[in-house]
Amino acid sequence: MTPLAPLESLLDVVRGDDFPLPPELAALYGPLRFPPRKGRPYVIGNFVTTLDGVASLSAPGLAGGGPISGFNPHDRMVMGLLRSVADAVIVGAGTLRSVPNHLWTAEYIYPPLSESYRQLRIASGKKSPPLNVIVTARGEIDLDLPVFRSGAVKVLVVTNPEGARRVRERDLPSSVVIGEVEEGGAISARAILSAVGHLCAGKIFLVEGGPRLMGDFFAGKCLDELFLTIAPQVAGRDGSVERPGFVAGKRFGPERPLWGTLAGVKRVGSHLFLRYSFATED
Numbered sequence: 001m002t003p004l005a006p007l008e009s010l011l012d013v014v015r016g017d018d019f020p021l022p023p024e025l026a027a028l029y030g031p032l033r034f035p036p037r038k039g040r041p042y043v044i045g046n047f048v049t050t051l052d053g054v055a056s057l058s059a060p061g062l063a064g065g066g067p068i069s070g071f072n073p074h075d076r077m078v079m080g081l082l083r084s085v086a087d088a089v090i091v092g093a094g095t096l097r098s099v100p101n102h103l104w105t106a107e108y109i110y111p112p113l114s115e116s117y118r119q120l121r122i123a124s125g126k127k128s129p130p131l132n133v134i135v136t137a138r139g140e141i142d143l144d145l146p147v148f149r150s151g152a153v154k155v156l157v158v159t160n161p162e163g164a165r166r167v168r169e170r171d172l173p174s175s176v177v178i179g180e181v182e183e184g185g186a187i188s189a190r191a192i193l194s195a196v197g198h199l200c201a202g203k204i205f206l207v208e209g210g211p212r213l214m215g216d217f218f219a220g221k222c223l224d225e226l227f228l229t230i231a232p233q234v235a236g237r238d239g240s241v242e243r244p245g246f247v248a249g250k251r252f253g254p255e256r257p258l259w260g261t262l263a264g265v266k267r268v269g270s271h272l273f274l275r276y277s278f279a280t281e282d
Helices: 023-029 073-085 093-098 111-123 161-168 189-199 211-219
Strands: 008-012 042-050 088-092 131-135 155-159 176-180 204-209 225-231 261-268 271-277
Touching: 023 073, 023 111, 042 073, 042 211, 073 111, 073 204, 073 225, 073 271, 088 093, 088 189, 088 211, 093 131, 093 211, 131 189, 155 161, 155 189, 161 176, 176 189, 189 211, 204 211
Parallel strands: 042 204, 042 225, 088 131, 088 204, 131 155, 155 176
Antiparallel strands: 008 261, 225 271, 261 271
8 A cells, every 4th residue: 555645734723732643644644632521521523525616426325525535645644644533433323324334433434543543542542442322313224134133333323212111122242331311312512422431531532524514513503613625616506306405404603603714734646634613612
């Protein structure tokens, strides 16, 4: 495999202390910092879109982020880096269905840097992979998938009472825990964070989508920062199938626009790696 070239840093707003990146990751990415957050975890999101804002091609076998980024290795490297520093990775049931064999760990998304990711987690005081959090209002998930049955990760299924009843009908391995929220129907971002916080006393939670889940976190003003990869392709939309952006199910502008503050810009080739911070409410 051809070694990765380092990301070129065009802007890096210094906030917080450096993570103890191993030399290989430090050379590829540069410093990684997050500002201190008191009272609750720092919540970050990670997404990739095309130039025209498409986050999913919504086609069989092509619904994930790989076809959007062109399976760009640097995008996967950054995904692995963020998973390495995260205490929990939060995804919705739709994301699980789009990549059914996935495990939300650094080593899974970019195996060539497995050892460096492992070293980073150890240096950061993390003894196990991040908690994999699956959010499902109805509990209609395939509990035979690897994320539930492999035992490689601890899993929290966040769901409402109806969904919890469905999930409990199955024989669950000890690595799977149900986090039942009181809300019926859709589950708010704050309820998700509360459920995760009861099981995971972590400092960084990573949201990887999909678009509806990301919309919920923006609507709840619970997302501190967004890592956004812009891939140099134009996917287009013809109305025959929904091709969402990285937010769906919520409308903000023009009534309640959400404005971000640019916190970082990196590039490699024609791919851009952006960081935006957002105002949140505790």
